[in-house]
Structure formats: structure tokens, C-alpha cells
Amino acid sequence: MSKDEKFIITVKSNTKDLYAFTKLVSERKKRIEKASTEPITSDPINDLARRLHPERQFLVINEIRDETKSTKTFRLIPDPDSSTKELAYFRAGQYVSLKVEVNGVNITRPYSISSSPDDALRGFYEITIKKEKSGFLTNFIWDNWKIGTKIESSGPEGYFYYEPLRDFKKIVGIAGGSGITPFRSLIKHIIDKKLDINLTLLYGSSEEDDIIFYQEFKGFEKKLLNQIKIVHILSCETISLKGCEQGFITADIIKKYCEADNSSFFICGPQVMYNFIEKELKKFNLPQKRIRREAFGEIKDIAKFPDFPQGIANSTLKIKVQIGGIVKEIPAISTESVLVALERANIAPPSKCRSGECGFCRSLLVSGSIYVSPISDWRREADRKYNFFHPCGSYPVSDLEMSVPRKVN
Ligand SMILES: Cc1cc2nc3c(=O)[nH]c(=O)nc-3n(C[C@H](O)[C@H](O)[C@H](O)COP(=O)(O)OP(=O)(O)OC[C@H]3O[C@@H](n4cnc5c(N)ncnc54)[C@H](O)[C@@H]3O)c2cc1C
Ligand code: FES
Structure with a gap:
């Protein structure tokens, strides 16, 4: 179809539309005959993708x-x-x-x-x-x-974003430390697009000096009066900053500043904060779809998980890796992810989230045992069945043999 031709679909009635289908092939033939014989060189859909x-x-x-x-x-x-x-x-x-x-x-x-x-x-x-x-x-x-x-x-990745079809207009943002960064993007986006969203941001820091974007966020609050509220929660003992809370982000703090019942929750921060907040949020009995969590990256203290195999923390192990046509044997440590072992040897598959979520590092476990923590286990059921795993969220608990199916990072 040329640029000038309009493609109009008029819905008449079920029978008439069904009857129109009988002319589809002859119509298509006519159009093909009319079309240019020059090969199509542009690919606008793939270019846009x-x-x-x-x-x-x-x-x-x-x-x-x-x-x-x-x-x-x-x-x-x-x-x-x-x-x-x-x-x-x-x-x-x-x-x-x-x-x-x-x-x-x-x-x-x-x-x-x-x-x-x-x-x-x-x-x-x-x-x-x-x-x-x-x-x-x-x-x-x-x-x-x-x-x-x-x-x-990489290109932009991840699922930690506001979606008007899914999320409430009232958002409770819970941030800890550098977990504030996506909220800066969201607030700037609200300003740029004049979005009709109300954000209450509960931001936990250790002490005043650790608060990121303090002055800038004060400016955002002034600009978006009644639309954005930022509450600082400091865990240090002495606080001179006015108007902030002391301690951690608890259910009581959430109740004091937010309407939990008609808000969507967005959480981003260190793993310890997630563990704490999970327990506090349970007190509100919210459906899971109302809580969005950013991926937390690699787990620092994997040996602290109650089901991590006893007595093997910090053991040195071996991984036999098939990659392309080559087989390599590399050392690994039980408390470091398989991805880190592969990176140390410069034979890592591509990776993005480092949290078990994106599936980019997906590899095949040929033999041996791995520990996958429940919080970073995003494998599909079929992958689990056929021994595919995500090296960024998996820890070797015996010598392993594995195959990296995709090109090295
Ligand atoms: C979705 C997402 C968004 C994030 N956004 C931000 C953000 O906005 N701001 C921010 O500050 N952080 C952010 N982070 C965290 C960030 O990705 C890093 O984890 C953080 O900056 C710490 O990186 P690091 O390398 O200094 O420390 P670590 O990641 O703690 O580095 C230590 C790691 O390096 C490994 N290592 C040590 N030696 C070697 C070696 N020789 N070869 C290979 N590996 C080795 C260790 O095993 C360990 O895993 C985000 C994380 C995620 C998952
Ligand atoms: S890098 Fe995303 S699943 Fe491993």
C-alpha cells in the first residue's frame, strides 16, 4: 500500500463482513499487481525496535x-x-x-x-x-x-516502573540508600509530563550526610505541592534535621504518612531493607500485585540463608565450563555466584540484572549441585526441569560441569 492510500475498515454487519472475506484474495492480487517491483530496502519496524x-x-x-x-x-x-x-x-x-x-x-x-x-x-x-x-x-x-x-x-532494562493500567494513582515509594535513584527519575518524569500521580516517598538513610538529592528533592516538593511528599527516616541516634523520623521504615510510619489501602507500593533499596519491609507490609494484607520491587542484585551474605548447605561456606570448588568448542576448568567459591567465577575467568555469558530476573546469563548445568536462594529464583518451570539455571543467582555447592550456550559477554 502506498503512503497516500488509506486503509479503511468499515464494519457493516457480521454477514456483510464475512462476505467481504470472499473478496480478500482477489483484492490482494490486484494490489500486488499494482505494487512497485523495486525491492523494499527499508525496515521501519525493526529500525524502531x-x-x-x-x-x-x-x-x-x-x-x-x-x-x-x-x-x-x-x-x-x-x-x-x-x-x-x-x-x-x-x-x-x-x-x-x-x-x-x-x-x-x-x-x-x-x-x-x-x-x-x-x-x-x-x-x-x-x-x-x-x-x-x-x-x-x-x-x-x-x-x-x-x-x-x-x-x-545495554539498552534500558527492568520492570520497576509505573504502569497506569495496573497501578493506583497514589504511590508509596520506599527507598533505602542509593535505592532513591529510580524515584528521582519518576519525579522528574511527573514534572516533565505533568502526570496526575501522587507520590509519598519514605526515604531511609543512615545519617543526614548520606541523604542523596536532599536539596533537589526539597525543590521538587515545592514545585509539586500536594502531589509529592518526601519523608526522611534516619537510623542514626542523634538527628538535627527537622521534620524527619528516627529509626526504620515501619508499618507505623507507613500508616502515619500514607493511605496503604488505595496505593501502589514501589520498593528499592538494599537487601536488608527488603527483608525488614516485607515483614512490615504483611501487616497491611496487601495483594502482591500492589507491591513492586526493584531487583536487588547479587546477594552479599548467601551463607546466612537458613537453607544454605551447612559447613561449606567459603569452600573452594571447581567448575568445568563448556563454551563454544572449548572446555575450561576454573576455580569457584561457594559463597560467590557462578557468574562471578565465570567473570574472574573471563568466560562469562551476557548478564544484565545480576539478580536472577532477566534470564540473560541462562546456562545449562550438566552435573553438580547449586544453591539458588528463594529470592533470586526466577527460572521458568521448564528450565528448572531441564537443568537450565541463572549463574548470577546461583552458588556452587559442589564441583560443577556446565555449558554456556550464548556468546561470551
Ligand atoms: C536493578 C539494579 C539497579 C541498581 N542501581 C543502582 C544505583 O542507581 N546506584 C548504585 O549505587 N547502585 C545501584 N545498584 C547496585 C550496583 O549494581 C552495584 O552492585 C554496586 O554499585 C556495587 O558494585 P561493586 O562492584 O562496587 O560492589 P560489589 O558488587 O559488592 O562488588 C563485589 C563483587 O565483585 C566480585 N568480585 C571481586 N573480585 C572480582 C574479580 N576479580 N572478578 C570478578 N568479580 C569480582 C565479588 O565476588 C562481589 O560479587 C543497582 C543494582 C541493581 C540490581
Ligand atoms: S543477569 Fe539477569 S538473570 Fe542473570
Whole structure:
């Protein structure tokens, strides 16, 4: 069909429409005869899909801002020397997975985009990173990243976003530490698009100095009066900041500031916060579909799970890996995920969420035993049956033999 031709469907009645089908083949033939014989060279549908979901984006840092003593925001723009000419649009709350080489090892780490989706159209993403005490990547970032550093990322990923067809207009956001980043994106999105959403954000930090975006969020509250409320909850003993709560985000705090019965809950923070909040939220008897949780990444203290096999924490094991036509034997530690063992040996499959959720690192377990914690077990039933597993959420508890079916990261 040419651009100028209109395709009109008129619904007449069931019988007439059914009768119209009898002419379908002859109509199609006529159109084919009329059509140009030139081969079609453009593929607009796939072009759009690639723009929205690029496999890779090549970026460069063009601004760095200190947020707190241990947190920085990095503004990323398309690398002008690369094939990335524009940034993929996203939904507020999604993350990008960065692929970085650290001392000869290729690793990935997911980071929520803290800027708004419209900022991507303006030409930049922002990510806000907290330096971890002995963090493998974050220490490298603090020592090495500067303006002009080139970075490779995935397209936007993840399911932690507001969906008007599913979610209530009233949102309770529960954030801990660097888990505040997707909420910055959401608030900026509400401002950009003048969305009719009410957000009460309960934000837990250790102490005043650790609060990320404090001043900026005060400005958001002023701008969106009666639409956004931010409550700071500090776990330290002495607090000088006015109007904040002391302790943790409990059911009582939720009751004090929010209408739990007609709100959707969005939770993002460290794993300890999830464990605590889960128990508090149970007191409201909310249906699961009203609670959205961001993926929490790799589990730090896997040996603390009650069903983690006794007596094998920190054991050194072996993994025989079939990859392409090659077989390699690599060392592994029972308390580090199989993905980390593969990364140390530079033979890791692609990975994005590092939480067992996206399925990108999916591999085949040929023999041996793994421990998969209940909170990161997102395998499909068929995968479970046929021994496919997600190395990012699985821990070796015996020597293993496995096969990495996809190309190495
Ligand atoms: C969806 C999602 C969004 C996130 N968003 C944010 C955000 O907005 N801001 C933020 O600050 N954080 C965010 N995070 C957390 C972030 O992805 C990182 O986990 C965090 O920055 C810490 O990274 P790190 O490497 O410094 O520390 P860790 O991840 O704790 O690094 C230690 C890890 O490195 C491994 N390791 C050690 N040595 C080696 C080696 N030689 N080779 C390979 N691996 C090794 C260790 O086994 C361990 O697993 C997010 C996480 C998820 C899941
Ligand atoms: S990286 Fe997402 S499931 Fe492993």
C-alpha cells in the first residue's frame, strides 16, 4: 500500500463482513499487481525496535557531580566517535547494565537511570553511584572515571516502573540508600509530563550526610505541592534535621504518612531493607500485585540463608565450563555466584540484572549441585526441569560441569 492510500475498515454487519472475506484474495492480487517491483530496502519496524532496544550503547561521561561524600552523579551522552547517535528512550525506573573492564576482567553492573526519560531525548542519561566499602567496580570508578571516559551500556532494562493500567494513582515509594535513584527519575518524569500521580516517598538513610538529592528533592516538593511528599527516616541516634523520623521504615510510619489501602507500593533499596519491609507490609494484607520491587542484585551474605548447605561456606570448588568448542576448568567459591567465577575467568555469558530476573546469563548445568536462594529464583518451570539455571543467582555447592550456550559477554 502506498503512503497516500488509506486503509479503511468499515464494519457493516457480521454477514456483510464475512462476505467481504470472499473478496480478500482477489483484492490482494490486484494490489500486488499494482505494487512497485523495486525491492523494499527499508525496515521501519525493526529500525524502531533497534532504536528502542539497542543491544549496546556507547557513551561518554560529560559531567560528574558530587551528591554526598560517597555518591556521585555521572552524566552520560552518546560517544560521538561511536555508532550511538541517540539514546534509547526508557520508562522512569528502568536501569542500564554497564559493561566495564576492571583490571583485565570484564564485568557488568546494573544502575538505575536517575534522570528522566525526556532527558534521554535531550541527549543524556544520568546515573548516580554510591561507593561501596570494598566494591569491586565502585572503587575502580572512583579511581578512574573522569570527564571523557568512555562507557558501554545495554539498552534500558527492568520492570520497576509505573504502569497506569495496573497501578493506583497514589504511590508509596520506599527507598533505602542509593535505592532513591529510580524515584528521582519518576519525579522528574511527573514534572516533565505533568502526570496526575501522587507520590509519598519514605526515604531511609543512615545519617543526614548520606541523604542523596536532599536539596533537589526539597525543590521538587515545592514545585509539586500536594502531589509529592518526601519523608526522611534516619537510623542514626542523634538527628538535627527537622521534620524527619528516627529509626526504620515501619508499618507505623507507613500508616502515619500514607493511605496503604488505595496505593501502589514501589520498593528499592538494599537487601536488608527488603527483608525488614516485607515483614512490615504483611501487616497491611496487601495483594502482591500492589507491591513492586526493584531487583536487588547479587546477594552479599548467601551463607546466612537458613537453607544454605551447612559447613561449606567459603569452600573452594571447581567448575568445568563448556563454551563454544572449548572446555575450561576454573576455580569457584561457594559463597560467590557462578557468574562471578565465570567473570574472574573471563568466560562469562551476557548478564544484565545480576539478580536472577532477566534470564540473560541462562546456562545449562550438566552435573553438580547449586544453591539458588528463594529470592533470586526466577527460572521458568521448564528450565528448572531441564537443568537450565541463572549463574548470577546461583552458588556452587559442589564441583560443577556446565555449558554456556550464548556468546561470551
Ligand atoms: C536493578 C539494579 C539497579 C541498581 N542501581 C543502582 C544505583 O542507581 N546506584 C548504585 O549505587 N547502585 C545501584 N545498584 C547496585 C550496583 O549494581 C552495584 O552492585 C554496586 O554499585 C556495587 O558494585 P561493586 O562492584 O562496587 O560492589 P560489589 O558488587 O559488592 O562488588 C563485589 C563483587 O565483585 C566480585 N568480585 C571481586 N573480585 C572480582 C574479580 N576479580 N572478578 C570478578 N568479580 C569480582 C565479588 O565476588 C562481589 O560479587 C543497582 C543494582 C541493581 C540490581
Ligand atoms: S543477569 Fe539477569 S538473570 Fe542473570
